[in-house]
Amino acid sequence: MSTAAPLAGKVAFITGAARGQGRAEALRLAADGADIIAIDLCDQIDSVPYPLSTPDDLAATVKLVEDAGGRIVAVQADVRDEQALRAALQTGVDRFGRLDIVVANAGIAPMQSGPDGWRDVVDVNLTGAHHTVEAAIPIMVAQGDGGSIVLISSAAGLIGVGGGDRGSLGYTAAKHGVVGLMRAYANFLAPHSIRVNTIHPTGVDTPMINNEFTRGWLKHIAEELNAPTDFSNALPVQVIQSEDVANAVAWLVSDQARYITGVTLPVDAGIVNKR
Numbered sequence: 001m002s003t004a005a006p007l008a009g010k011v012a013f014i015t016g017a018a019r020g021q022g023r024a025e026a027l028r029l030a031a032d033g034a035d036i037i038a039i040d041l042c043d044q045i046d047s048v049p050y051p052l053s054t055p056d057d058l059a060a061t062v063k064l065v066e067d068a069g070g071r072i073v074a075v076q077a078d079v080r081d082e083q084a085l086r087a088a089l090q091t092g093v094d095r096f097g098r099l100d101i102v103v104a105n106a107g108i109a110p111m112q113s114g115p116d117g118w119r120d121v122v123d124v125n126l127t128g129a130h131h132t133v134e135a136a137i138p139i140m141v142a143q144g145d146g147g148s149i150v151l152i153s154s155a156a157g158l159i160g161v162g163g164g165d166r167g168s169l170g171y172t173a174a175k176h177g178v179v180g181l182m183r184a185y186a187n188f189l190a191p192h193s194i195r196v197n198t199i200h201p202t203g204v205d206t207p208m209i210n211n212e213f214t215r216g217w218l219k220h221i222a223e224e225l226n227a228p229t230d231f232s233n234a235l236p237v238q239v240i241q242s243e244d245v246a247n248a249v250a251w252l253v254s255d256q257a258r259y260i261t262g263v264t265l266p267v268d269a270g271i272v273n274k275r
C-alpha cells in the first residue's frame, strides 16, 4: 500500500468481517492503507432464522483484501466469548505489531424470535460490542498513540422502529444500548486520545435483511402493525449499500475526523430525521 494512503501504518480490528458491511469495511480500510484483523463467528445461532456467515465467507474476505494488495489476519471467534475474542485480536496484533482502529460491527437480527432472540441479540449486538472494546483498550492505551473506535449501531439505535416480538425489541434496545456504551467510552478514553463514535445505518443491502425471513418480517409488521412500521427513507432509495457505511467508517477513523468523538452519525438516507 502507498505511504500516501490515509491509514498507512495503521491496524484495524473489525468484527463480523466475513461478509456484508464488515467485509466492505475491511476492503475499504485496507484500500486506505490499514492492515486488517478480521474476526467472525462463521457459525449459526439458533434464534437467528437466516443463515449467518461461513468459514468460506471469511476466506473470501481474506482473498479480496489480499488480491487488492492489502494485509489481513482472519480468525474465527465469537464476540460473546471475551477470552476467545482477546486471543483472536492478539493473534493479529502479534502479526502486525499494533492496533489503531476498532470497528465493532458483528450483529444479528432475530426479529421474530421469542425470549431466546432477546437474549441472543443483546449478547451479540450489545455485550459483543462491549467485549470488542474491552479487548482493544489495554493494547491501545499501552501503545499511547490514541486511536479510533466505531460501534455500528442502527437507525434502530436512535428511534423506536421495529415490531413487538422479543427479538425485535431486543434489537432496538441493544442498538440504543450501544449509544450509551459509546458515550461512556468516549469520555473514559478521551484522555488517551482514543475517539469513540457510533454509526447508524438505515436498511443496508446485506444478507441480514436480504433474505426470505427478514423480508417476511418487514411485510408482517407493515401489514399488522401501525406507527413504527414506516421503514421508508427520506431520500428516494430503498436500501443503501455496504460501501456507503464503509465510506463513513473510513472518514470517521481517519485524521480528517481527529476531533470528532462521542457522536452518533446516521448514514440513513434521512430516515431518523423523518420520524
Ligand SMILES: NC(=O)c1ccc[n+]([C@@H]2O[C@H](COP(=O)([O-])OP(=O)(O)OC[C@H]3O[C@@H](n4cnc5c(N)ncnc54)[C@H](O)[C@@H]3O)[C@@H](O)[C@H]2O)c1
Residues within 6 Å of the ligand: 015, 016, 017, 018, 019, 020, 021, 022, 039, 040, 041, 042, 043, 052, 053, 054, 077, 078, 079, 080, 105, 106, 107, 108, 109, 124, 125, 128, 152, 153, 154, 155, 200, 201, 202, 203, 204, 205, 206, 207, 208, 209
Ligand atoms: N443490514 C442492515 O439493514 C443493517 C442496518 C443497520 C445496522 N446494521 C448493523 O450492521 C452490522 C453489520 O450487519 P450486516 O448488515 O453486514 O449483516 P450480515 O449478517 O451480513 O453480517 C453480520 C456478520 O456478523 C457475524 N456475526 C454474527 N454474530 C456474531 C458473533 N457472535 N461473533 C462474531 N461474528 C458474528 C455474522 O456471521 C456476519 O458475518 C450489524 O451490527 C447490524 O446490526 C445492519
